[in-house]
Amino acid sequence: MDDWTFRADRVTKSFGELRANDEITLQVRPGEVYGLLGPNGAGKTTLVKQIIGLLKPTSGALTLGPHDLVEDPDAARQLCSYLPQAQMPIDSFGAQQVMKLTGMIRGGDTITVQRRSDELIDALDIGEWRNTLGMKLSGGVKRLVGFAMVTVWPGRLVILDEPTNDVDPRRRRLLWEQIRRLGDAGASVLLVTHNVLEAEKSVDRLAIINDGRLIAEGTPSSLKAQDRGRMRLQLMMTPGHDTPEMPPFVHHHTRVGNNVMATVGESDSAQAIGWAQEMMGLGEAEEYALAATTLEDVYIRLTGHRSEEEPANIEAAM
Ligand SMILES: Nc1ncnc2c1ncn2[C@@H]1O[C@H](COP(=O)(O)OP(=O)(O)OP(=O)(O)O)[C@@H](O)[C@H]1O
Numbered sequence: 521m522d523d524w525t526f527r528a529d530r531v532t533k534s535f536g537e538l539r540a541n542d543e544i545t546l547q548v549r550p551g552e553v554y555g556l557l558g559p560n561g562a563g564k565t566t567l568v569k570q571i572i573g574l575l576k577p578t579s580g581a582l583t584l585g586p587h588d589l590v591e592d593p594d595a596a597r598q599l600c601s602y603l604p605q606a607q608m609p610i611d612s613f614g615a616q617q618v619m620k621l622t623g624m625i626r627g628g629d630t631i632t633v634q635r636r637s638d639e640l641i642d643a644l645d646i647g648e649w650r651n652t653l654g655m656k657l658s659g660g661v662k663r664l665v666g667f668a669m670v671t672v673w674p675g676r677l678v679i680l681d682e683p684t685n686d687v688d689p690r691r692r693r694l695l696w697e698q699i700r701r702l703g704d705a706g707a708s709v710l711l712v713t714h715n716v717l718e719a720e721k722s723v724d725r726l727a728i729i730n731d732g733r734l735i736a737e738g739t740p741s742s743l744k745a746q747d748r749g750r751m752r753l754q755l756m757m758t759p760g761h762d763t764p765e766m767p768p769f770v771h772h773h774t775r776v777g778n779n780v781m782a783t784v785g786e787s788d789s790a791q792a793i794g795w796a797q798e799m800m801g802l803g804e805a806e807e808y809a810l811a812a813t814t815l816e817d818v819y820i821r822l823t824g825h826r827s828e829e830e831p832a833n834i835e836a837a838m
């Protein structure tokens with residue numbers, strides 16, 4: 521039996537001086553949902569565009585099973601389904617019509633494509649827009665229709681570039697279920713996302729990309745294991761109050777809006793709670809919580825500061 525694993529092998533893409541992808545190596549096996557995470561400009565879209573032949577790698581190889589995707593962009597288009605980061609141009613088609621059209625262009629038979637588009641419309645709860653023209657759809661519904669278009673007749677590799685953007689929380693959950701099902705049905709799914717917490721629940725493995733380089737890879741649990749023994753102390757600052765000076769047991773911290781997230785050692789939990797309560801007593805903070813670290817903490821640590829010698833102190837003002 522053919523092995524339909526997708527492989528990126530030392531893929532480098534330069535735009536002039538900029539190395540948007542720097543020797544990226546990863547594999548996505550059939551049945552696997554693989555997350556690609558990283559900050560804006562990290563090089564995620566650049567990588568996926570090379571897979572389907574929209575960009576040519578400066579060096580390195582991209583293969584899907586026996587096919588060389590760089591040498592054979594026709595095979596790439598046939599074997600891969602791709603939801604681009606930008607919205608699909610579907611203005612003058614009805615929602616279900618466009619799903620059926622794409623399914624058939626991709627080689628699906630009428631009956632299966634009809635059945636599958638009905639299923640997707642139900643599963644994503646977009647029935648009320650079944651016949652609405654693309655130009656009249658809201659951003660989130662258009663995103664869901666785009667997803668249904670590219671997965672109505674999925675290829676061996678399904679590439680989704682930020683599929684959950686603009687989608688409401690309830691439908692986002694429905695969408696994740698469908699993404700999982702693509703994997704369960706045997707496709708390899710490569711999924712670009714900024715939503716670390718959702719990815720943590722739904723992907724089998726993931727890579728974190730920063731400045732064009734793959735800086736971490738593994739299952740969500742294996743990546744979190746690097747932070748074993750650490751806790752997250754979350755402090756909701758009273759509006760208008762500056763970030764207090766961090767006590768020595770705080771490893772690093774970030775602030776977004778009034779929310780300060782600090783990483784502390786498990787053995788310092790009692791001290792951390794004492795300090796948080798003191799901040800509340802002083803009226804500096806309104807609320808606090810101490811919890812196990814999530815993948816988001818690992819992500820911030822890995823992408824927010826580069827070396828252990830150089831503690832991060834990212835003040836991301838909103
Ligand atoms: N065609 C291009 N010409 C020159 N530079 C480009 C081109 N496409 C992308 N870049 C640059 O390459 C880097 C990576 O961009 P890319 O779109 O891959 O990032 P991304 O990880 O997808 O970011 P985002 O999360 O914002 O979508 C950025 O610095 C971007 O400006």
Ligand SMILES: [Mg+2]
Binds near residue numbers: 564566
């Ligand atoms: Mg992108």
